[in-house]
Every structure is written in C-alpha cells, then in structure tokens.
Amino acid sequence: MAVRRETGGWGVNHGMQAFVEVRDLTLRFSGVTALEDVGFDVGGGQICGLVGPNGAGKSSLFNCVSGYYRPSAGSIRVAGQDVLGVPAHRKVRLGIARTFQHPALQPERTVLDNVLLGGHSTLPGSVLSAMLALPGGRRRERALAAEARELLALLGLAGVERTPAGDLPYGSQKRVEIARALLSRPRLLLLDEPASGLTHAEVGELGELITRIRADHDLTVIVVEHHMGLISAVTDHVVALVGGRKVAEGTAQAVQSDPVVVSAYLGVA
Numbered sequence: 001m002a003v004r005r006e007t008g009g010w011g012v013n014h015g016m017q018a019f020v021e022v023r024d025l026t027l028r029f030s031g032v033t034a035l036e037d038v039g040f041d042v043g044g045g046q047i048c049g050l051v052g053p054n055g056a057g058k059s060s061l062f063n064c065v066s067g068y069y070r071p072s073a074g075s076i077r078v079a080g081q082d083v084l085g086v087p088a089h090r091k092v093r094l095g096i097a098r099t100f101q102h103p104a105l106q107p108e109r110t111v112l113d114n115v116l117l118g119g120h121s122t123l124p125g126s127v128l129s130a131m132l133a134l135p136g137g138r139r140r141e142r143a144l145a146a147e148a149r150e151l152l153a154l155l156g157l158a159g160v161e162r163t164p165a166g167d168l169p170y171g172s173q174k175r176v177e178i179a180r181a182l183l184s185r186p187r188l189l190l191l192d193e194p195a196s197g198l199t200h201a202e203v204g205e206l207g208e209l210i211t212r213i214r215a216d217h218d219l220t221v222i223v224v225e226h227h228m229g230l231i232s233a234v235t236d237h238v239v240a241l242v243g244g245r246k247v248a249e250g251t252a253q254a255v256q257s258d259p260v261v262v263s264a265y266l267g268v269a
C-alpha cells in the first residue's frame with residue numbers, strides 16, 4: 001500500500017525553502033523495513049506532528065533526524081544543512097535538541113543539576129564561546145545556572161530547583177527534560193511522546209507550553225504523539241505513517257479523518 005496523498009493545506013510556504021527537508025528516507029534493519037521512501041517538509045517556526053499506530057516507524061524517523069539511527073537511503077536537511085553523518089552528540093551544533101518518551105534524568109541529582117548536565121554536554125560552540133569569553137569558569141557556570149533557572153521558571157518549575165529530579169511527579173520530570181533541551185538553544189526541537197503518562201489537565205498545560213516555547217524561542221518543532229487531542233491543539237501540519245510509509249499528510253483534522261489513517265488505527269489497514 002504505497003499511497004501518497006496530500007490532505008489539505010499544511011502551512012509550508014512553497015515559495016521558500018523548508019526548515020526541515022526529509023527526502024526518500026529508507027531505514028532497514030535485518031529483515032525489517034522500518035521506513036520506506038518517506039519524505040516531507042517542515043516550514044520554519046511550524047509544529048509538525050508525526051502520528052501512526054504502533055510500529056509505524058515514528059520513533060525510527062525521529063531517531064534518524066536526531067542521529068541515533070543512520071538511514072539506509074535518503075536525506076535529511078535542517079536549515080539547508082545535511083544532518084546525516086553528524087553523530088548524535090554533535091547534532092546540537094546544528095541546533096537540534098530532543099526529549100525522550102521516558103524522561104532520561106538522573107533521579108538522585110537535583111532538578112537544576114539535571115538541566116545543567118544537559119546544558120554542559122550539549123551547548124553549541126557559539127554559546128560556549130560566548131560564555132568562555134566571560135572571565136573565569138565560575139562566572140560561566142553562574143551564567144548558565146541563571147539561564148537554567150529562567151527556563152525552569154518558564155516551565156512552571158520555579159521552587160523545585162534543589163529537589164531530586166526523581167522526587168518530582170512524572171509530568172514535571174518531562175518538563176525538566178524540555179528545560180534541558182532548551183538550554184542548548186535549539187532551533188529544531190524534537191519531542192518524543194511528550195503527553196504519554198500525563199493526566200488530562202497536564203496534557204492541556206503541555207499544549208499551551210509547547211505553543212508558548214515555540215513562539216518565545218523561535219523554534220521549529222517535530223512531535224511524535226499518540227494523543228490526538230494534543231496533536232490537534234498544537235500542530236500546523238501532520239504526517240501519518242503506517243508500516244513505514246507516509247500514507248497521508250495535512251492538517252490534524254484532515255489526517256485524523258483520512259480513511260487510510262482511520263483504518264490503520266482500527267487495525268484493518
């Protein structure tokens with residue numbers, strides 16, 4: 001079933017180069033084709049949702065963009081730069097940061113330390129050199145900590161900087177991860193199932209948060225998510241994968257009512 005259909009307008013200005021360009025992406029593991037000829041664009045400043053049933057290839061695609069998997073064929077460009085071949089730990093220099101489906105925090109360390117640990121290992125050269133220009137490492141540390149505190153406040157986590165991260169409720173831990181990602185000053189933020197494990201109210205707050213940080217931090221966002229309420233609330237454009245292929249793309253509303261997507265979710269595709 002290799003259907004490629006455009007379902008409604010999806011917000012990329014075709015007169016301009018897209019910020020993210022995925023072309024003919026194929027990823028094979030021994031015996032399994034996780035992605036086949038997947039292609040789409042994400043315009044600068046847009047929020048793109050990636051949806052599909054279990055095993056559709058969403059995480060695989062995400063892992064290709066963030067450098068954890070090397071695709072068998074195809075290309076990914078971000079801001080005009082080919083990102084394949086750049087190892088995961090250097091992706092941040094390209095302005096790419098991600099969160100994980102299950103927060104990858106150090107539970108014994110404080111919330112602030114967790115954010116800073118991410119910042120230290122992921123700060124891009126331009127930010128680091130700006131900070132290195134300050135006299136003394138301590139001042140650099142203080143500047144970074146001040147920035148981390150600002151981000152925590154922005155994410156509604158002021159007051160828990162000294163709390164061990166593992167003591168926070170799950171939803172708050174996910175926000176710590178977002179703060180950590182933002183400390184690297186990304187231009188492209190990849191969110192992996194940010195709503196999983198959250199309460200209904202927390203998902204509502206998360207939607208507002210994603211929209212706010214997109215505007216405040218001038219971000220382009222790709223979000224993998226099963227929660228269709230969140231997808232409808234925040235995305236400009238949605239790509240649906242089934243069995244490793246793109247089967248539809250368009251607005252959230254159009255994709256959700258697409259017959260191929262509907263039948264795939266019902267398990268009859």
Ligand SMILES: Nc1ncnc2c1ncn2[C@@H]1O[C@H](COP(=O)(O)OP(=O)(O)OP(=O)(O)O)[C@@H](O)[C@H]1O
Pocket residue numbers: 029030032033034052053054055056057058059060061
């Ligand atoms: N490291 C791997 N080795 C072998 N096969 C893999 C690997 N990672 C993913 N796959 C396979 O690739 C296919 C797509 O999996 P993927 O995890 O990308 O789907 P998904 O849409 O993210 O699913 P879910 O919603 O359950 O997370 C599946 O058949 C999966 O078993």
